[in-house]
Amino acid sequence: MKFPGQRKSKHFFPVESRDPLLSEISPLNKPIASHICGIDQVLVDIEAHVPESFLEKYALSKGHSMLIEPEKAAAIYAELTAHNLIVSEFAGGTIGNTLHNYSVLSDDRSVLFGVMNETIRVGSSSYRYLCNTSSKVDLNYLQPAPGSIGQCITLIAPDGERSFAINKGVMDLLDVSHLDKTLIQTGSALVISAYLVRCEEHEPMKDTTMQAVAWAKEAGVPVVLTMGTKFIVEDRKEWWQQFIRDYVTVVAMNEDEALALTGHGDPLLACEQVLEWTDMVLCTAGPVGLYLASFADEEQKRETSRQLLPGALPEFNRFEFSRPMRRNDCAEPIKVYTHISPYMGGPDRIKNTNGAGDGALAALLHDMAANDYHRLNVPGSSKHAARFLAYSSLSQVSKYANRVSYEVLVQHSPRLSRGLPEREDSLEEVYWDQ
Numbered sequence: 001m002k003f004p005g006q007r008k009s010k011h012f013f014p015v016e017s018r019d020p021l022l023s024e025i026s027p028l029n030k031p032i033a034s035h036i037c038g039i040d041q042v043l044v045d046i047e048a049h050v051p052e053s054f055l056e057k058y059a060l061s062k063g064h065s066m067l068i069e070p071e072k073a074a075a076i077y078a079e080l081t082a083h084n085l086i087v088s089e090f091a092g093g094t095i096g097n098t099l100h101n102y103s104v105l106s107d108d109r110s111v112l113f114g115v116m117n118e119t120i121r122v123g124s125s126s127y128r129y130l131c132n133t134s135s136k137v138d139l140n141y142l143q144p145a146p147g148s149i150g151q152c153i154t155l156i157a158p159d160g161e162r163s164f165a166i167n168k169g170v171m172d173l174l175d176v177s178h179l180d181k182t183l184i185q186t187g188s189a190l191v192i193s194a195y196l197v198r199c200e201e202h203e204p205m206k207d208t209t210m211q212a213v214a215w216a217k218e219a220g221v222p223v224v225l226t227m228g229t230k231f232i233v234e235d236r237k238e239w240w241q242q243f244i245r246d247y248v249t250v251v252a253m254n255e256d257e258a259l260a261l262t263g264h265g266d267p268l269l270a271c272e273q274v275l276e277w278t279d280m281v282l283c284t285a286g287p288v289g290l291y292l293a294s295f296a297d298e299e300q301k302r303e304t305s306r307q308l309l310p311g312a313l314p315e316f317n318r319f320e321f322s323r324p325m326r327r328n329d330c331a332e333p334i335k336v337y338t339h340i341s342p343y344m345g346g347p348d349r350i351k352n353t354n355g356a357g358d359g360a361l362a363a364l365l366h367d368m369a370a371n372d373y374h375r376l377n378v379p380g381s382s383k384h385a386a387r388f389l390a391y392s393s394l395s396q397v398s399k400y401a402n403r404v405s406y407e408v409l410v411q412h413s414p415r416l417s418r419g420l421p422e423r424e425d426s427l428e429e430v431y432w433d434q
């Protein structure tokens, strides 16, 4: 486990240099390993830049992720190829991207549950998927199936907005027998997306996902849900609210999904509402940056030294230096919030924002897993005097998440090709030390 970013804390990693008293009691030479698990519809992104008329021609709703018939996918693919519009074919899937980015950032293990072709030809979509996935993502538990993995035709309009046309292939055939209960119950988090429950009645993906979240909940493993697109939420708003109440620890969404889920267009109010149902919220807001919200115990809260910010909840960031906690782990829970503007104001030019939100979530997962890793390896540390959800404060995590989103935006790909620089010397004063 690589530590998430710069810290001035006395509890700095690596854990190998742990408390000498503790080492005598437990003379471990090797740190106890940690991992996170995720379920995804395994698919490749086929990216093309198209005029608006292209979306109209194929009746694709802008900003949506739509399931389409294989014949229609073939027609779209043929037209894109004929006009030489395809710019890349790259591993995708919202959880696949998140796990990959988590593994790149943390240099640690994530386990992907999903469906993969049982035979793989060089150059095929499944081959591309394997080539573009970090070797730290454990693919050994994938369910083999005849047929093709999913294709996500990612159409970028001139204004940068992306629309997904999904040719699903075998992506929703994941059977519960291809989950691993022990791995799920010993992970630092189980990550799922709202897309997983929109399979057809006869397909097992939804039931498999429900089983996985039940196992995670039983073991107290945080269930982290990313919302997909606003259309998925709008279709079944009440169902999602109940699902979040019943199973979820962390909700990740953008401001459109937040509006669909809560009825609040203001991300802060949306976060406040979601905290009525769950423990932590990441709400990205494009050029406005991102918000994080969670609970802190009255005893553990820490006041910010930054400027207090105005907003729908005045001075909402007052306790942003607090580390996030579950509501049930607080004797006296208070809601804490933070906001951060885009790193360095955002890149000069953004070709598409695909995956920027997934990147932010990967950073949050990294901080959560680092906390678990530290607790496993240095259980007596005062860092764990109370049960926290993350290693760092909300404020630190938001900086980190935003920094990762920036990296995704400048790389023009939802999947990071490298981790973040260890030190960003030029930014020490102006950014990291703020």
Ligand SMILES: Nc1ncnc2c1ncn2[C@@H]1O[C@H](COP(=O)(O)OP(=O)(O)OP(=O)(O)O)[C@@H](O)[C@H]1O
Residues within 6 Å of the ligand: 228, 253, 254, 255, 284, 285, 286, 287, 288, 289, 290, 341, 342, 343, 345, 346, 347, 350, 353, 354, 355, 356, 357, 358, 359, 360, 402, 405, 406, 409
């Ligand atoms: N136009 C922009 N200018 C500056 N920063 C941006 C812009 N768009 C996105 N970002 C950065 O990326 C982060 C996530 O962006 P956004 O809210 O678009 O995610 P998203 O819609 O969830 O993306 P996806 O679903 O494709 O992963 C923002 O919090 C911000 O830091």
Ligand SMILES: O=c1[nH]cnc2c1ncn2[C@@H]1O[C@H](CO)[C@@H](O)[C@H]1O
Residues within 6 Å of the ligand: 041, 043, 044, 045, 065, 091, 092, 093, 094, 095, 097, 152, 164, 166, 193, 195, 196, 354, 355, 358, 414
């Ligand atoms: O139905 C879906 N299931 C899983 N992932 C999806 C679906 N639609 C789009 N994406 C994925 O979302 C990522 C950006 O956040 C894209 O990389 C795309 O592959």
